[in-house]
Amino acid sequence: MQKMLEATAPLIETCKLTKQFGTVQALSDVNLQVMPGEIYGLLGPNGAGKTTAIKTILGLLEPTSGWIKVVGLNPAENPIEVKSKIGYVAENSIVYDSLSPRDFLEFVASVRKTDRAVTNELVAQLANAFDMAPYFDSPIATLSLGMKQKVALIASLIHQPSVLLLDEPLNGLDAKSSRIVKELVGFHAQKGGAVLFSTHIMEVAQQVCTRIGIIYHGKIIAEGTLEELRSKTEDSVGTLEEVFLKLTHEESEIADTMRTLREAFFHNEAK
Amino acid sequence: MKLSEAWRLSKTCYREMVYRSLAEERGRMWWGAFGRNRQGKESQDDLELTKRALKIAKFDKGIVAFFNIVVSIAPFVSFFLGASGFGLTSAVSLSLAVTFGFTALYAIQTLSSFMSPESSALLSTMPLNREEFSVITLFSFIRSFDYMVAGSIISQVVVVAYLTGSPAATLIMLTASTMNAVFAVAIALCFTRIFQRNMLRGGRSKASTVLRLFFILMWGLLLVAVGFLFSMPWYIIPNLQSALLSAGQAWSLMLSLLYPFSAGVVVTALVSSVTSTALLSASVALVGYGLLAVFAGKWSLGTVRLVSQGVGVNIARVSAQDFSIKPRGPLLGYVAKDLKAASRNPATAFFFALPVIEAVIVTLLNSNLETLRTALVLVATCMGGIFALFLPLALLGAEGKGLEYTKTLPISSQRIAVPKALISTATYVPVPLALGVLSLFKPLTSLYALLIPLLMTLAVASASVFEIKLFLRTAAKGKIASVLNDFEKLFVGVLVVMAPIVVYVAAFFATFSHVLSVLALGGVAFAELATAFYLLKR
Numbered sequence: 141m142q143k144m145l146e147a148t149a150p151l152i153e154t155c156k157l158t159k160q161f162g163t164v165q166a167l168s169d170v171n172l173q174v175m176p177g178e179i180y181g182l183l184g185p186n187g188a189g190k191t192t193a194i195k196t197i198l199g200l201l202e203p204t205s206g207w208i209k210v211v212g213l214n215p216a217e218n219p220i221e222v223k224s225k226i227g228y229v230a231e232n233s234i235v236y237d238s239l240s241p242r243d244f245l246e247f248v249a250s251v252r253k254t255d256r257a258v259t260n261e262l263v264a265q266l267a268n269a270f271d272m273a274p275y276f277d278s279p280i281a282t283l284s285l286g287m288k289q290k291v292a293l294i295a296s297l298i299h300q301p302s303v304l305l306l307d308e309p310l311n312g313l314d315a316k317s318s319r320i321v322k323e324l325v326g327f328h329a330q331k332g333g334a335v336l337f338s339t340h341i342m343e344v345a346q347q348v349c350t351r352i353g354i355i356y357h358g359k360i361i362a363e364g365t366l367e368e369l370r371s372k373t374e375d376s377v378g379t380l381e382e383v384f385l386k387l388t389h390e391e392s393e394i395a396d397t398m399r400t401l402r403e404a405f406f407h408n409e410a411k
Numbered sequence: 412m413k414l415s416e417a418w419r420l421s422k423t424c425y426r427e428m429v430y431r432s433l434a435e436e437r438g439r440m441w442w443g444a445f446g447r448n449r450q451g452k453e454s455q456d457d458l459e460l461t462k463r464a465l466k467i468a469k470f471d472k473g474i475v476a477f478f479n480i481v482v483s484i485a486p487f488v489s490f491f492l493g494a495s496g497f498g499l500t501s502a503v504s505l506s507l508a509v510t511f512g513f514t515a516l517y518a519i520q521t522l523s524s525f526m527s528p529e530s531s532a533l534l535s536t537m538p539l540n541r542e543e544f545s546v547i548t549l550f551s552f553i554r555s556f557d558y559m560v561a562g563s564i565i566s567q568v569v570v571v572a573y574l575t576g577s578p579a580a581t582l583i584m585l586t587a588s589t590m591n592a593v594f595a596v597a598i599a600l601c602f603t604r605i606f607q608r609n610m611l612r613g614g615r616s617k618a619s620t621v622l623r624l625f626f627i628l629m630w631g632l633l634l635v636a637v638g639f640l641f642s643m644p645w646y647i648i649p650n651l652q653s654a655l656l657s658a659g660q661a662w663s664l665m666l667s668l669l670y671p672f673s674a675g676v677v678v679t680a681l682v683s684s685v686t687s688t689a690l691l692s693a694s695v696a697l698v699g700y701g702l703l704a705v706f707a708g709k710w711s712l713g714t715v716r717l718v719s720q721g722v723g724v725n726i727a728r729v730s731a732q733d734f735s736i737k738p739r740g741p742l743l744g745y746v747a748k749d750l751k752a753a754s755r756n757p758a759t760a761f762f763f764a765l766p767v768i769e770a771v772i773v774t775l776l777n778s779n780l781e782t783l784r785t786a787l788v789l790v791a792t793c794m795g796g797i798f799a800l801f802l803p804l805a806l807l808g809a810e811g812k813g814l815e816y817t818k819t820l821p822i823s824s825q826r827i828a829v830p831k832a833l834i835s836t837a838t839y840v841p842v843p844l845a846l847g848v849l850s851l852f853k854p855l856t857s858l859y860a861l862l863i864p865l866l867m868t869l870a871v872a873s874a875s876v877f878e879i880k881l882f883l884r885t886a887a888k889g890k891i892a893s894v895l896n897d898f899e900k901l902f903v904g905v906l907v908v909m910a911p912i913v914v915y916v917a918a919f920f921a922t923f924s925h926v927l928s929v930l931a932l933g934g935v936a937f938a939e940l941a942t943a944f945y946l947l948k949r
Contacts, residue, residue, distance in 0.1 A: 198819060200818055200819065219821075220821040220822070220823060224821035228819045230815075230819075235813065235816060236752055236810075236813035236816070238751070238755040238756055238809070239752060239755075242731070243751055245736050246739070246744065246747070246748075247748040250740055250741060250743065250745070250747070251745065251820045251822050251826075252820065253740065253741065259738060260735050263735075264734040268734070272731075273731045274729075277731050279755070
């Protein structure tokens, strides 16, 4: 980790990253860099390309053009090395339903070849923090969405990766667990790791991320700290939501939509 | 609500069930997320997938119904061939017994996707009262078995009507066949429910594991029983016939009390003479079984409703005493995960009974012979090998959505393939072991014959690798049609297993030398293994 702190090279880097699905341009010339110690928030509406970006960086999707480097490695050329350095939480927690969290974590730790003592200590701390004792030996199929998300989070941290790719990691989590996850992400960055944190919730991005990239229709349309983003909209006190709506030019669209909806809603009621 | 309307609506639940079972078993999320080439195409494929799932389910039901009709008619064949020693009583009894086993087995295989409130999640949000909801859910459940149940009932009734020409006997047969179907479905429902409850309960108790193992063995034995009844009627029917009809024997009286023999006795009594004691006891028993069938039907109705509403599932949250885990290394970790995941799914757990079935079949095949013939060793080896080939696909199926997660781990496709090939090869091991044990008691026509099952282990391992690589290749490319069609993978696997045996036979007829034939078989098996290694490394 010390090496990572000293390093000046980005842990995640994409250059002119493009991903096309038929006629749909999911990503268009995405350039981003996440440095050690940084929590980069990928903020965008549904369907903006956040998940596609994360899956492409992880190597699950092949880019149409452009290149990616994770810890200096290209995921297409070194998929296994890259995946060994990444901890990933998917948008919809994907885990083996018939296994218990214990079985699942055993499987992940086995594949990732982690040290038994270190892993046990880490798992015990995380499972305690997430109050998992009553659920640790239950089939994952019987767990709530939030509990599944906790299992996925522990699995993503089990090998102490240098890079965390978190796709809406707070989905389904209660207030306490959300807070713990935010703190954990902070600890990871403090240790010199890099985090790519995708969310569509402005408050979360504002609280957690050190730098934010606004992705819209597959393009990063603005990037920087909240202050830098504010300066781009000439709004020095606006919340991230206000800044976001201005940058994506969705303010006037929302006003029109709400007017139409209001008319339809009350018109139906009058009938 | 009209029943016709309920039947029409039940198609939505049924469609969801079919789609869910295929999607879960084949890792729908995996190919969905990883195989996308074009966004528009993918959404089209979703629709196509649903249609395909229904077509496959229909084809599957059709095939199973065909086999069910064949096995229900088979015991009556002697009447048409004019063979001696075959009676109506035993033919009716056997027909009912075999269709019972076959229907129950099929029901167990398909019920796992039904045992969830998610299958009727959409329905539960609709403004329907409790009764309407129950009827629609029941109809969606019936749609899974309609072809095979209707097929067996109609074929049994038609055959009995043709053979007896008696309306009363035909009516009794119709009642007995319907009862048979009700019992089979109720038993399957009961088994699956217990299995699911056991699985959902969680915890690390040894009792749960033992119960699961017990069920796996039960399914295996059930299959053996069906296979035995189907393949051995020519040996057991004459004895059964005389046992059932000989008067004054206590155990024949007992048999007439037992289902399905009681049905056979009553049907026969309406067209020919049967001892009055046997007829009385069988009639009383049949009335009792009729009442039991009514109860079983009502229980099934209630259970189906409870299942679809998510009621009656007890989940015990046993607090973990510690959070210790045991990392085992990638290969062992993957093997352990595969074994756990597949053994907890009722639809795939059954395959773990294959070693038991193989050992029993090999022993049965050789039981009546004084010498252990090379031809029988070849047949037994071939059968065992083909049985083992079901496992790689079952293991891949059991991965389900988890495959999407696996793709995010630092693991090669080789690492996914090897544990599955190892497990399927391990399930074949009882075949050489059983043959080895048999050779201790029976002389061999050639000592070299014992090398055949051993060398065939290599062919089974290679065939497993071929199947898995085919699955992974097509899945990675998102070719849904290929992924859904397991037959082609199985076909390739069977060819790989058969090739060395065919070469052995050809070599033997060319040289009449067991040594050279075994060498030829070994050569092909090693060549297949080398190809499998090459495929793994690619």
